[in-house]
Amino acid sequence: MLLEVNNVKKIYDGFELNCSLRVAEGSITGLIGENGAGKSTVFKGIMDLISIDGGEIKILGADNRNLEKNIKENIGVVMSEGGFCSELSVRQIGTVMDSIYQSFGRRQFFETCKRFKLPINKKIKEFSTGMKAKLSLLLAISHDARLLLLDEPTAGLDVVAREEMLDILREYMETEGRGILISSHISSDIQGFCDDVYMIHEGSVIFHEETDAIADRYGIIKLSDREYGKLDKKYIIAYVKEGFGYKCLTDKRQFYMENYPKTVIEKGSIDQLITIMAKGERL
Amino acid sequence: MKGLLIKDFFLTLANRRALIIIGIMSLFLAVAGNNETFIISYVSMFSSFLLLYTMACDEMSHSNAYLLTLPITRREYVFEKYIYGFLTIVAGWGFGFIICVVKFTAERQSIDWASWMAECGVILAAAILVTAVIIPIQIKYGSEKGRLVIAVAILVVFVILIVAGDKLMEGIDVHIMGIREFLREMPVNIIVLGAGIIWLLFILISFAASVKIMEDKQM
Numbered sequence: 012m013l014l015e016v017n018n019v020k021k022i023y024d025g026f027e028l029n030c031s032l033r034v035a036e037g038s039i040t041g042l043i044g045e046n047g048a049g050k051s052t053v054f055k056g057i058m059d060l061i062s063i064d065g066g067e068i069k070i071l072g073a074d075n076r077n078l079e080k081n082i083k084e085n086i087g088v089v090m091s092e093g094g095f096c097s098e099l100s101v102r103q104i105g106t107v108m109d110s111i112y113q114s115f116g117r118r119q120f121f122e123t124c125k126r127f128k129l130p131i132n133k134k135i136k137e138f139s140t141g142m143k144a145k146l147s148l149l150l151a152i153s154h155d156a157r158l159l160l161l162d163e164p165t166a167g168l169d170v171v172a173r174e175e176m177l178d179i180l181r182e183y184m185e186t187e188g189r190g191i192l193i194s195s196h197i198s199s200d201i202q203g204f205c206d207d208v209y210m211i212h213e214g215s216v217i218f219h220e221e222t223d224a225i226a227d228r229y230g231i232i233k234l235s236d237r238e239y240g241k242l243d244k245k246y247i248i249a250y251v252k253e254g255f256g257y258k259c260l261t262d263k264r265q266f267y268m269e270n271y272p273k274t275v276i277e278k279g280s281i282d283q284l285i286t287i288m289a290k291g292e293r294l
Numbered sequence: 295m296k297g298l299l300i301k302d303f304f305l306t307l308a309n310r311r312a313l314i315i316i317g318i319m320s321l322f323l324a325v326a327g328n329n330e331t332f333i334i335s336y337v338s339m340f341s342s343f344l345l346l347y348t349m350a351c352d353e354m355s356h357s358n359a360y361l362l363t364l365p366i367t368r369r370e371y372v373f374e375k376y377i378y379g380f381l382t383i384v385a386g387w388g389f390g391f392i393i394c395v396v397k398f399t400a401e402r403q404s405i406d407w408a409s410w411m412a413e414c415g416v417i418l419a420a421a422i423l424v425t426a427v428i429i430p431i432q433i434k435y436g437s438e439k440g441r442l443v444i445a446v447a448i449l450v451v452f453v454i455l456i457v458a459g460d461k462l463m464e465g466i467d468v469h470i471m472g473i474r475e476f477l478r479e480m481p482v483n484i485i486v487l488g489a490g491i492i493w494l495l496f497i498l499i500s501f502a503a504s505v506k507i508m509e510d511k512q513m
Contacts, residue, residue, distance in 0.1 A: 058363045060513035080365040088363040093356030098308040099301070107304070111297035111364050134308070160363075 012036070013071060013158045013190040019056055020065035028052050028214040031066075034158065034190045039180070041205035041222070042194040043281060045289055049214040050194040051091050054162040057192075058088060071158060084112060087151030091163040091194075094147050097136035101129055101146065112154040120153045127175070141172040148176055152183050159183070161193040165200050173197070177204050198281035202226075208281065212289050220262075222281075229279025230264030231287070233257075238274065244294060251291030260287040298366065298374040299381075302348040306382070309347050316340045320390060324397045333397075334390035334414055338421035341386025345379035345425065350437035359513035368508040372433065376501055379425045387418045419493055426500035434507045 014034040021028040028049045034040045042050050055061045057068055059075050068075040073082050095104050101124055109117045124131060127145050135143060148164055159180070165173045177200065180191060195201055201208055202222060210218035220229075234242060235256040246263035260283070261267055268276055277283070306313070316337060323333045352358040361371060391414060398405055432440040477485060 055359075055513065060359050060362060062512065077367070083363075083365040086363070088360070090356065090360055090363070093360040095301075095360065096305060096351040096355045096357045098351060099304055103301075103304040107297045107301045109297075110300055111366065 012069075014057065014160075014192060015069040016053070016057065016066070017068070018066035019053075019063050019068060021052055021056055021061065022064050026214055028056070030056075030211065030214075030216050032192075032209050032216060032219070034192045036188050036190055037184075038206040039184065039191045039193065039204060041201035041208040042192060042211060043196065043198070043201055043208055043285060044194075044211035045285070046196060048211045050211055051162055052214075053211065054088075054090070054160055054192075054194065057160060058086075084114060084154065085157040087154065087156035087159045089144075089147045089151050089159075089161040089164045091166060094143070094150075095135065097138075098134060100134050101131045104135075104146075104150070105131075108150065108153060115154045120149065123149055123153075127179075140167045141169065144168055144172070145176065145179075148179055152179065157189050159189075159191040159193075161191060163194055163196070165195055165197060173200060180204070198285065202281050210285065210288055217293070218284070218288055224262075225279045225281065225284065228262055228264055229284065230261050230267065231277045231279065231283045232259040232261060232267055232271075233275040233277070234259065243270070247294050249287045249291045249293040251287045258283075258287060258291075260284060260291070295366075295370055295374045295377070297364075298361070298371065299378055302345075302374070302378045305348045305351050306344050309344065312340075312344060312347065316386065316389075320393050324393045330394040330397065330410075331413055331417065333394055334387060335417050335421075337390035337393075338383055338387040338417055339424065341382045341389075342379060342421055342425045342428070344382045344386075345375065346428065346432060346437065348378065349375065349429075349432050353436050356513075362513065368511075369505050372429075372501065372504045372508050375429055375433075376426070376497075376504075379429065380422055383418070383421045383425060387414070387421065423493065423496060426497050430500055430504040430507055433504050433511070 012033055013036055014032075016030055016032045019028065019030045026049070030049070030053050032040065032042070032053075042053065044050050052061070056063050057070065057075060059068075059078065070078065071082050071085055073079065078086075095107070099107075102121075105117055105120055108115045108120070121131060124146070127149065129138075129142055129146055129149070135146065138146065144164060144167070148161070151159055151161065161180075165176055168176065180193075181204075183189065184191065193200070193205065202225075205222050207219065207221045208225070209216050232242070232247075233256070239250075239257040239259070242259070244259075246261045246266055248260045248262055250257050250259040260279070264276060264279065267274065319340075320333055320337050323329075323336065327333070352361070358371070362368060397403075428440075428444065431443050434440070435443050
């Protein structure tokens with residue numbers, strides 16, 4: 012297991028984080044949730060940037076507190092806020108990284124930067140949002156890390172730039188033994204890219220499932236008030252009351268398709284899942 | 295730590311305006327003024343601001359949190375700031391020293407080199423000491439709040455000295471006289487060694503405090 016977060020607690024005034032999650036070798040795990048749900052707190056806790064009030068975190072088998080340098084060498088991080096000072100240029104950052112990491116591929120890093128049209132000698136402060144995001148990601152994968160921790164790496168990017176970044180990550184995952192934990196509030200990033208997904212809401216993990224299963228087994232059932240009253244709710248996970256009636260989330264779409272053939276049942280999507288799990292009532 | 299030193303060096307190069315101001319002002323003071331001690335003090339103290347600039351950069355872009363996700367410990371981060379701070383001060387001090395030596399030579403001044411060197415040594419030690427006071431405050435409060443804390447601390451010391459200075463001096467007058475007498479009888483070497491040990495202890499206490507603040511800091 013590359014990453015294990017076991018019953019981690021972090022208590023702030025008016026906010027409590029309760030989180031357990033795992034990232035296995037060869038898998039891409041998504042962390043979704045609304046803004047302020049606690050995604051960045053999870054990442055900060057994992058990297059020991061904040062102290063935790065309970066539970067334990069293991070990265071590459073080691074306790075996350077006071078990680079040895081050789082363990083940190085194997086972790087690549089993109090923070091939602093934070094990176095190298097924007098007064099530096101890519102060339103200068105490359106030199107700095109070369110002195111920090113033993114396995115930093117300086118030449119390859121500059122070549123990849125050129126491939127993604129990042130000017131080597133310009134200061135980062137002159138970069139667009141997309142260029143900054145690409146640079147952060149290229150830095151995270153530049154030193155042959157086994158585990159990538161990516162907090163909102165695609166935030167603020169257009170569709171083309173997002174797809175480019177996901178391509179970089181797909182290429183990264185071609186090497187065996189690697190894994191990624193990625194957070195995003197853009198469902199398409201997670202749906203087509205991750206193997207499994209955790210949903211965090213108001214500090215707690217309320218849902219974990221493989222993304223294929225969401226598409227294959229999950230469904231959204233749209234019902235009038237009368238239909239909802241008659242519905243067998245055995246396999247309903249959550250529902251939300253809307254203007255026309257009810258929207259229900261199920262993990263047994265096939266069951267409802269067979270038993271309620273006249274009812275509108277849509278395939279499960281992460282967007283719908285977030286909406287119903289976060290805003291609705293869980294059964 | 296090498297990587298952090300390189301990063302801060304690049305940030306200092308990016309702060310060209312400050313470097314140019316330091317250079318021009320010291321040359322101006324050398325040409326127009328007559329106080330060589332002031333030139334060295336000025337350049338040394340201004341050089342310590344170069345460190346503060348790197349700390350402000352780290353803080354503004356959340357770079358300090360990001361750097362801790364790299365193979366760098368909190369202790370290393372703090373240690374590098376002390377080393378870089380001392381290096382910039384020594385570099386500034388050296389620059390001021392060279393300017394003064396050039397000025398002495400150009401003006402053909404006769405200098406008591408031993409006492410001049412001692413004076414320069416005290417300035418260097420004082421500049422490093424001031425930096426050692428500033429670093430933990432900067433780490434604890436950040437650059438904006440830190441500046442305010444330093445300003446308030448200086449103000450408080452001044453107010454105490456102005457309001458209660460006379461009474462304070464009356465109270466400790468006897469002791470000061472005693473200390474003065476005691477020091478007069480001591481060999482110079484011992485005094486220098488004692489001052490050096492106290493100076494070093496202060497730096498070590500400052501470093502330990504900075505490490506503790508950094509280790510407790512929630513990024």
